[in-house]
Amino acid sequence: MSDYLLEMHNITKDFNGVKAIDGIHLRVRQGECVGLCGENGAGKSTLMKVLSAVYPYGTWSGEILWEGKELKARNIRETEEAGIVIIHQELMMVPHLTVAENIFLGAELRTKAGFIDYDRMNAEAEKLMARLKMTDINVALPVYNYSGGKQQLVEIAKALNKNAKLLILDEPTSALTTSETRTLLNLIKEFKAHGMACVYISHKLEEVAEIADTVTVIRDGTHIGTQPMAELDTNKIITMMVGREMKNLFPREAHTIDEVVFEAKVISCWDVTNPERKVVDNVSFEIRKGEILGMAGLVGAGRTELACKLFGCWPGDHEGKVFLDGKEINIREPRDAVKLGICMVPEDRKRHGIIPLMGVGYNITMSVLKRYTSGGFIQSEVELAEIQNQIIRMKVKTAEPLLPIASLSGGNQQKAVVAKMLLPEPKVLILDEPTRGIDVGAKYEIYKLIFELAKQGVAVLMISSEMPEVLGISDRVLVMCEGKLRGNFVNEGLTQEKVLAAAIGQPITEAA
């Protein structure tokens, strides 16, 4: 018998003749963590869907050996019974059910009379929480009370409850704070020590480098290589992922910074559900023409809320003054902002960015549709011509300009959303986590674009939770912590440590 827990051989899966993955191998030993890397659309998710039998046995070719025997699962239930549990990128929690109810969803413990045995369920759930060192969670409270990071851990508790032998984590940290990520990574290390195997899928290569023993890289559906992590570093992984060497992740370009164009003075915002709580607390800042202003901070520091307030879409109470070109402006709705030349690319692309059923092109022109009308009617040809220009300019990869945007990859969707917010020719562009969940190539395009805009004199405010990105792009960095502005640094010799210290609220010596 082989010493592998899982062996996937020569897996090929096609959709209508298009091969999504072609001849992929993946092997996992007991107690081993395999990092699975690849750009968006490389076929990672497809491979995991084959493994978890979302695509049942027979719809793909190749062979899966599980504990030495061939696995022919027809549905997720069968793979879960075998001990393969997948934790998806998007959390699959039912917000209004309690933590315990979520953990036992579909496998509720029952009393002899057939009713749900809440006492036993809560007790079991608490035991699981103790194993995860999450003693501060009340398992009888609805899940929505807890942050994304905590929910992620509840998701893992659910997997433990299913006696998982192999845990598949698909981008588990994309919505987590730094400390939550820390907890998760430590937990995985501990599981490994107890013999659990895992497949870790992430764009965050530092995390992969930290916990993976072996790394498998796929590109365009084909197997590029599998190597022990000891022989690799993040740069080598990137090279394998993109097929060429990325010398410079951040294509810095010189640009001149001019006079102040936008000023926010003592902005405060209050929470929607809890109007007593201040989420943005007396924040003032200014931004200059052609300046790239990075905004760092932990998730929940109030950065998105601040951006929403500036763009006119914060639903809760708010106050503060905003000046554009020295004149005070009053923005009540996003359309006021767009008219004045302040545009925002929102953080949550799916919910706030794309109009899923509409064509890519129509998404792009949504903000300035009036421009293509004459006598009240849309001049389709003029509009289409502009759409083609934008698609070429932004390098949006789409088979047809009017293909529904939902069918594109995340990176291409993001490029379209950015294009939509550039067409109004903004003076101030707010980018909220512009590169979240998109692949290295698309990231690079977006960075290039940011510098191009700065050269043209646009003031760019970029909110990002990725420290290297903030430091690699910005001219100046603002740091927020618990709603307050805690740092305003010129990006010269600025270190991650310094930014992080401000972000977690450690006392700092004021710089700049």
Added chain:
Amino acid sequence: MTLTKKDVRKFLSEYKIVALLIVIVIIWAFFGYLSYDSDLGGSQFLTPRNFSNLLRQMAITGMLAAAMVFVIVAGEIDLSVGSLLGLLGGIAAVMDVTYSLPLWMTIPVVIIIGLFFGLMVGWLTAYLGIPSFIVTLGGQLAFRGMVLGLTGGITIAPVHEPLKFIGQGYLPELAGDAGGVLLFLVLVFLALRTRMNRQKHNLTVPTMPAEVGRLLFAGVIILGFVLTLNDYQGVPVPVLFLLIILAVFTVIGNKTTFGRHIYAVGSNMEATRLSGVNVAYVKMMVFALMGLMCAFAGLTTTARLAAGTPSAGFGNELDAIASCFIGGTSMRGGVGSVSGALVGAVIMASLDNGMSMQGIDTFWQQIVKGVILVAAVYMDIVSSGNQRN
């Protein structure tokens, strides 16, 4: 060549309207066969007279369905249109019969009241945030109550000739012919203009034979339509209105920013708002259009019955909503077309008409229509591959 299931599915989802037209042909062939009577010299269903009747019957549902598409595409629903239609028809009857007011006063007043109520429903939904299901359910009750109060629960008759013409009149033969020719010329003009514009912007254009073939096909349909109706008494006035509404609404849906915004709002309201679109205004205006169409449908109903009745329009909202769904409008918003909804209305009217002609009991008619609605939406789900499993 063998047709796989996948090919059929792809065809159906791309040419939804073709699939619906095939359904109509099947229904007509079926009733045509059932109503065949050698003594009377042919099928009683497939006659110019019945064709004319069928179109007149569907005109009212069609008017409502045309605006209902936009309401549903915008992600809302309107359950109040039947009652509002009754109220507006009742107002028309009272003005015409009780006060003998001229038509040029009655029509604008009814239209203004229709727009007012539409705007009110829209404002309550879009600006106050009350779900449209609730607002219009309340409207259904309230408007029906107003009709009963207005008419005192009795039929108000008879209306004067000019009003009757709106619902019962026919276009003179010559006017029908001229209209057909005009429509064809407009189509040719638009095709040529689009072609030139596309070439100007370096976009691909269909080949000339394909273009000519398409136009000829449209010409034959128009010709057949006008000749068939002229063979009976001419194009019915309400059908003419419906065709104009179809044209106007299709242009609104495809060629105006308002139309584009309706689809965007229904697909993702938040993203549309963040793109700088005034989403509340779009939603309110969609309901205003619905109110306008209720006014037209109310006038037509009163004219057709030559009377205002307290039960006018009862249940019409359901026919209109069903027509939209049969015509491929998505429950979840963002997808749907006016032409599809009107084809849906033709299907509903054909079933009504054909079954009545066969002397089938009304209770059976309702059962069949209910089954057809569910089956049609299931077909739509299968063809778009949106099954849950």
